[in-house]
Amino acid sequence: MRNVFIGALVVALLACWQTPVRSDEYTREDLKKWDDAYRYMVKEGEKWFHSGALGGNSVSCDMCHPNASDTHPETYPKFQKQLGKVVGLRDMINWCIQNPEQGKVLAADDPKMIALEAYITWERRGVKLAPGKH
Amino acid sequence: MRNGIDRRTFLKGAGLLGAAAALPMGLVEIVWGKAPDQKFTFAYISDAHLTHIKGTEFVQNFDKGLRKAVFEVNFLDPQPDFVVFGGDLAQLGKKEEIDHGREIMKELTTPVKWVMGEHDYYLDLGEYWRKNFGPDHYSFDHKGVHFVVLNSILTDDYWTHEKWPTAEERMHQMARLDNPHGSPFMVKDAQRAWLKNDLAKISKDTPLVVLSHSPLYKVFKPWNFWTDDAEKVQALLKPFRQVTVFHGHVHQVLYNQIGHISFNAFMSTAWPWPYPVSYSQKPNKIPDITVFMNRADPFKERDGTGWGHIDIAGRNGFAHHYGLWENTPRTVEKDARMAHPSDTKYQDPKDRIPPQTRY
Numbered sequence: 213m214r215n216v217f218i219g220a221l222v223v224a225l226l227a228c229w230q231t232p233v234r235s236d237e238y239t240r241e242d243l244k245k246w247d248d249a250y251r252y253m254v255k256e257g258e259k260w261f262h263s264g265a266l267g268g269n270s271v272s273c274d275m276c277h278p279n280a281s282d283t284h285p286e287t288y289p290k291f292q293k294q295l296g297k298v299v300g301l302r303d304m305i306n307w308c309i310q311n312p313e314q315g316k317v318l319a320a321d322d323p324k325m326i327a328l329e330a331y332i333t334w335e336r337r338g339v340k341l342a343p344g345k346h
Numbered sequence: 347m348r349n350g351i352d353r354r355t356f357l358k359g360a361g362l363l364g365a366a367a368a369l370p371m372g373l374v375e376i377v378w379g380k381a382p383d384q385k386f387t388f389a390y391i392s393d394a395h396l397t398h399i400k401g402t403e404f405v406q407n408f409d410k411g412l413r414k415a416v417f418e419v420n421f422l423d424p425q426p427d428f429v430v431f432g433g434d435l436a437q438l439g440k441k442e443e444i445d446h447g448r449e450i451m452k453e454l455t456t457p458v459k460w461v462m463g464e465h466d467y468y469l470d471l472g473e474y475w476r477k478n479f480g481p482d483h484y485s486f487d488h489k490g491v492h493f494v495v496l497n498s499i500l501t502d503d504y505w506t507h508e509k510w511p512t513a514e515e516r517m518h519q520m521a522r523l524d525n526p527h528g529s530p531f532m533v534k535d536a537q538r539a540w541l542k543n544d545l546a547k548i549s550k551d552t553p554l555v556v557l558s559h560s561p562l563y564k565v566f567k568p569w570n571f572w573t574d575d576a577e578k579v580q581a582l583l584k585p586f587r588q589v590t591v592f593h594g595h596v597h598q599v600l601y602n603q604i605g606h607i608s609f610n611a612f613m614s615t616a617w618p619w620p621y622p623v624s625y626s627q628k629p630n631k632i633p634d635i636t637v638f639m640n641r642a643d644p645f646k647e648r649d650g651t652g653w654g655h656i657d658i659a660g661r662n663g664f665a666h667h668y669g670l671w672e673n674t675p676r677t678v679e680k681d682a683r684m685a686h687p688s689d690t691k692y693q694d695p696k697d698r699i700p701p702q703t704r705y
Contacts, residue, residue, distance in 0.1 A: 281624040282620035312647075335627065339626050
């Protein structure tokens with residue numbers, strides 16, 4: 213009986229040993245799934261970027277930044293002269309939500325914030341990184 | 347007992363003096379004497395985008411812009427002959443917005459010539475706007491210059507009448523500048539026929555000034571910095587010796603020359619638009635001759651906005667004085683000897699300053 217138990221344990225252990233997926237074993241389906249997840253966030257970001265409900269007074273981001281232009285995501289983090297310190301893009305997103313849009317700031321990990329960053333950087337794809345550039 | 351000035355009167359007077367000192371530009375010489383062409387000045391205010399929130403609430407930022415412009419135009423001394431409003435008084439074409447704008451504009455002490463913008467039009471197809479301000483295309487003569495006002499923000503019938511389930515949805519779609527489901531602006535056949543007829547009565551020597559909301563040339567289609575039948579309109583203007591088009595919509599310093607037609611943009615009182623060059627994904631036809639306005643500082647609420655006044659010297663050209671709030675004023679002029687409009691200070695690349703570099 214005891215031998216049978218040990219035998220079963222060995223078989224189970226061996227099975228476990230072989231289960232881990234190797235790091236190069238992701239498929240085209242996986243790639244598509246991840247890309248879809250990213251594109252969904254870009255779409256969400258586009259929606260919030262054009263929504264009067266992000267802030268408190270119906271003003272939306274695209275009113276000053278059509279296609280997220282003049283946002284320069286490639287230059288962040290940088291010294292923001294008006295704030296007197298080095299900040300990230302999300303700090304400027306929150307500044308706009310708080311001031312021209314008279315709304316409440318988003319947490320750094322708020323899915324809306326991630327979505328806005330996804331949309332803004334997507335519209336600026338291909339532009340060379342220029343961190344710190346004013 | 348009151349002796350001399352009471353506190354209230356003193357404060358009122360001091361406030362006016364302070365306001366006069368804060369005006370962004372010097373006073374203008376309007377009396378130029380008897381030249382072959384009479385000279386005069388008109389002022390403009392444009393793209394106020396008054397935005398109704400609910401009840402009696404409006405976006406304060408945009409209200410402040412329009413009020414400030416009206417206040418300052420009233421301080422121009424001598425007064426301009428008239429004021430042009432370049433379109434987009436409202437944000438979503440609502441009666442509340444048009445009523446609110448009319449009330450603020452009523453404070454102007456000079457008559458107003460109105461231009462229709464897409465934000466005034468696409469809710470009720472301009473009905474309430476026309477009821478308040480009159481026809482959306484017309485012409486008039488002033489001191490030897492023939493002025494034509496066009497409604498350049500029309501678009502194709504399917505998009506206007508059939509594509510959207512409600513008028514509100516149509517307005518929202520057109521209000522979004524970067525809308526991939528938008529539709530290009532046009533003057534359209536009926537108005538071009540009217541224009542042809544209107545111009546037939548005018549001698550080709552008469553200086554022409556055309557006022558429109560969208561530029562009557564092609565800059566950037568994705569944002570409707572564009573009029574789709576611009577070439578056909580230009581062809582009607584071409585026989586005239588001196589033609590200047592002033593337009594709104596682009597919320598930026600922008601000027602161009604096509605043949606002998608000069609083009610010049612009005613500033614907005616609400617917010618500045620970026621130049622299309624800052625959208626890296628699509629090509630644009632920004633005129634090479636435009637010296638860009640300085641990068642606006644978003645922390646200064648009125649930076650990148652303003653109003654202006656234009657000296658018209660008949661066949662001898664014009665000088666457009668941009669009153670830029672929280673920024674250095676600029677003048678773009680064109681006289682009879684110049685090939686195109688030029689900035690009086692920054693036209694030469696070696697005279698430009700770092701904030702004019704956009705990326």
